[in-house]
Amino acid sequence: MKRHLVRRGGMLAVVVASIALAGAAPASAAPGDGSAYGVNVNVTLLGQPAVHVGPLAAANTNGPTENTAVSANVTGVLTTGVITTSAVRDDNSGAVTSKASVADVGLPLxxxxxxxxxxxxxxxxxTATQEGVKGSTTLVGANLGSLGQVDANPAPNTELQVQVGPLHVATLILNEQIKNGDGSLTVNALHLKLLGGQALGSLGSGDVILSSATCGPAAPPMPLASGAGMWIGFGVLAAIAVPVGLRFTRRRSAA
Incomplete structure (x- = not known):
């Protein structure tokens, strides 16, 4: 009877340790992920072949965590200078920070x-932390022509209509923020959507995205299966299993 109780105690230790270790694993691969890119162009201009460029200078928390490109030049659509991106995860806090920056932007389109x-x-x-996910856009020295002035930090999903006469041919979205189904957030600093159509003045169809960053949700702050968390797990196991083992040894000796 006593040995049976000891064996039950040993099984309890294994179960407790298994529960602790299982609790450390994230529910899916999504938490802790982040990515970024500088330029992505998918357009079909009126009367011309489709153009696909990018994503350029892509970065990811799984590597490469940083990337650069000297420039991007899509004739008649886009010109840029240096593109820099990064997507970094802090394994201690679980926080993720993704950034994308494009210099010297021009939209001849x-x-x-x-x-x-x-x-x-x-x-x-x-940025994704244990408190939540948030994003922002910064425009330096922006000139939007007849579309007017815009704040250096535009409000999320600021939309400007591009008109040719009475025809709405495109929408320029600044600080576009998209909440994804997996809990992550995508921030596109500038998203030009061409609305298509064959009417006189139409620019074409498709999308031009500049400076895109995706992150979140944050990972668990200290995964139990590695690092300091692993030693805590082993400590829980030892605290239960060692006294049980000593009892078993002593009772066997007494027998």
Missing amino acids: LKPAVGNVGAKAVEAVC
Whole structure:
């Protein structure tokens, strides 16, 4: 009877340790992930072949965590200077920070409709912590032609209509923030959506995205299966299993 109780105690120790270790594993692969890229172009201009460029300078928390590109030049659509991106996870806190920045942006595609459009820098930032996920956009030296002035930090999902006469041909979205189904957030600093159509003045169809950062949700702050958490798990196991083992040894000796 006594040995039976000891064996039950040993099984309890294994179960407790298994529960502790299982609790450390994230529910899915999504928590703790992050990514970023500088430029992605998928457009079909009126009367021309489709153009696909990017994602350029892609970074990911699983590597490469940083990336750069010297420039991007899509004739008649886009010009840029240096592109820099990063996506970093802090294994201690579980926090994720993704960033993308594009310098010396020009959008010649919009010149016939609204004049010169560009910026000295366009940056998107996404951060995921235990408190939640948030994002922001910064525009440095932005010039939007006849679309008017815009704040350096535009409000999420600021939309500007591009008109050619009475025709709405495109939408320019600043600080686009998309809440994804897995709990992550995507921030596109600048998203130009061409609305298509064959009417006179149409620019074409497709999308131009500059400075995109995705992150979240945050990972568990200290996974039990590794690092300091692993030693805590072993400590729990030892605290239960060692006294049980000593009792078993002593009773066997007494027998």
